Amino acid sequence: MGLDKQAAEVVIIGGGFGGLEVAKGLKNVPVQVFLADRRNYHLFQPLLYQVATSVLSGEKIASPIRHVLRGYDNTTVVLAEIIGVDLESKIVYGSRAGRHFDYLVIATGLEQSYFGHDEFRANAPGLKSLDDAYEIRRRILIAFEEAEFEEDEASRQGKLTFVIVGGGPTGVELAGSIIETATKTLPSEFRHIDTSTARVILVDRGTRLLGGMPEEMGKRAMADLESMGVEIWLERGVTSVSEEGVFIGEEFVPAENVFWAAGVQGTALAGSLKVERDHMGRVMVGEDLSLPAHPEVFVIGDATYVVDPQTGNPVPAVAQGAIQMGQFVAQMIKDEVEGKGNARGVFQYKDKGSMATIGRGKALASINERTFSGLFGWLMWGVVHIMFLVGFRSKMVVMMDWVWNYLANERGARTITGDPELKVKEVRGIKMGDKKEKVRK
């Protein structure tokens, strides 16, 4: 089926798990689908920390959206950032043009939140996009490079101290992966420093790690990380961040590497809708996932706040939630367009469990109230993540990288892009000369 000019127009904003699922669910339905994303790729966010810690290259977890949807003839993929929605006129706006919709699906996810302290961002980057991941990778690798030639003891310790703010899955995974880099991957490559002396500190305001997951998982994560050498500081928040270090509660910790995994908030686009939102900025929707006054506008995935009628709990902001919401909305639009259904359904979330990985051969999985850990948990985690990677090729190559990483303890993606200028206070074993005369021609 080609493009039918008379067909209803469905605009989807966002090519994440939710948005893609809507487009796929509308295959062979007599509608015109436009999927807009500001990136040309779908990003498999659960593995983003592995790009940041040099296990995977960014391309492996990024599938071109055009390619994913190439067989969906009624779908047009648009590389554009949507910056406004006129709900009354039913038009979405990019930076230079607008497009009409009959149905609109907002699937824009969540952004990093600094809880009102956006000034932290410069010295404590978050991990939401590929560019974020490359920046964190750069900082980790440069820290060891600088430490190798830093003669000043205090300064060197600051360079080898990594503070991760936030003990959710991203924080736990980053902390585990960084301590492994320091203790397993790098020691044989440096001549002046013992990379395994690096400190990795994981900070969380709560009383345990993995607050959104079963308590047993939080305990296991803590025990596993501590056995690997990670320091875990609970019930303390970060009150300021500078180039030199970070205040954790009242205590100053000299640390040149601070990474932010502490919070998320609704996107600017969701905020511009002027509809009801929760404290995190997630859009409150009805049980059919549509806006109360606009049944033709749906909000799905992380961007939405909706309570699961079975459990009374909010649907968690995880890939499975987005996928199930996308399938639900596609089915509803299909039924309406084909004249099959008039009454809207009620979205019900199927909890498929939660998972977090701690390190090589160590992961936690909680499924139907049971917690799995260690190597078995890791294999389970691996299988589930591989299953949901978009594209057969990605599945193969990511699995190969993991097997390699597991067997050889090597990290294959250690490219520092951009200009890797080092900042070192005192340079080890080097005779200073009159540098002014030695400038490049």
Add this chain to the structure above:
Amino acid sequence: MGLDKQAAEVVIIGGGFGGLEVAKGLKNVPVQVFLADRRNYHLFQPLLYQVATSVLSGEKIASPIRHVLRGYDNTTVVLAEIIGVDLESKIVYGSRAGRHFDYLVIATGLEQSYFGHDEFRANAPGLKSLDDAYEIRRRILIAFEEAEFEEDEASRQGKLTFVIVGGGPTGVELAGSIIETATKTLPSEFRHIDTSTARVILVDRGTRLLGGMPEEMGKRAMADLESMGVEIWLERGVTSVSEEGVFIGEEFVPAENVFWAAGVQGTALAGSLKVERDHMGRVMVGEDLSLPAHPEVFVIGDATYVVDPQTGNPVPAVAQGAIQMGQFVAQMIKDEVEGKGNARGVFQYKDKGSMATIGRGKALASINERTFSGLFGWLMWGVVHIMFLVGFRSKMVVMMDWVWNYLANERGARTITGDPELKVKEVRGIKMGDKKEKVRK
């Protein structure tokens, strides 16, 4: 053997094929080796065009130098750009410090040359670094994205016209890979344009392609590229480049994508030495590869100009030349340090043939006066390139990507990094609104 403070100090500038080979050749020799590079990785340049054309991710052809040399205990890897050399005091200078040497090996390669027209660079990027490759990849992918929504016919044709300046191996390989992207990879993914209508024009001042290789290869490359749809314009040079297009001789070709593969020149560091250089800026060295007045300073690889005494021809600027020179210099230093040899040897180049790839399943190889082409040439090209990739893991994953690319005609590395803002004159099928009011909060 650890670091011996009394041992002779060997400084190597550059972690390319030549520099790495020197460090490896000095294993277990009683010297202290310092290898400085401004990047943290060795780059396999012969495959850089595959990063630019979305076949490979950059990480696959970049091996961390520290990792490659981790088993070489007398070698210290330094991430630093060397900006000056004091030949009399025997000190190399980075931006903030200097280091003494007893032996110096300059292996800094060559830079892109615009033949005095550096103003071309902004609109005609070259392909010498990973960052260059990502920039070319971005431009190619954005061109199709923009064309898809460009209503203005002339503007759309300009976006779908790719001009590659320079018919050497890089130009030939880029042209072949871009036409394949347009005709094989992308057609099913776009709704408004026929990507296979893209024009790819390869320009060279000479009378044939692959000027540095046997004539038979140039002819075959031309025939193969033409059969794939590439236009080949010989005996014409590019006289100006703008955002809108390019003057090729007297003729203006509207083309928004111009890539420069036309020339190379010596680096600024080589220029700062104030020693004799050829017209390209390559350092003239003696038959032992050392500077005439400084037997302790060697220049190897692409950075050097030296005539092979057997053939009377200059040693070509290819990976094999650099590798052989690196081995030669390491052996000479070893002999001198160990007191075995006093007379310097004469460098002799072993020509192992030349190769260029045209497209999927098509390559040319010339070995011992024989030329191989087609699928057999391609397999040969593949085997040779895989052999020289540094690191077992890289060999495996690159081979897998090629097999996948060959079988599925897919390009796995199509991530556009940074901000993919589109420039489109007239936007297709879109109702314009009052955008001023619709700005992001």
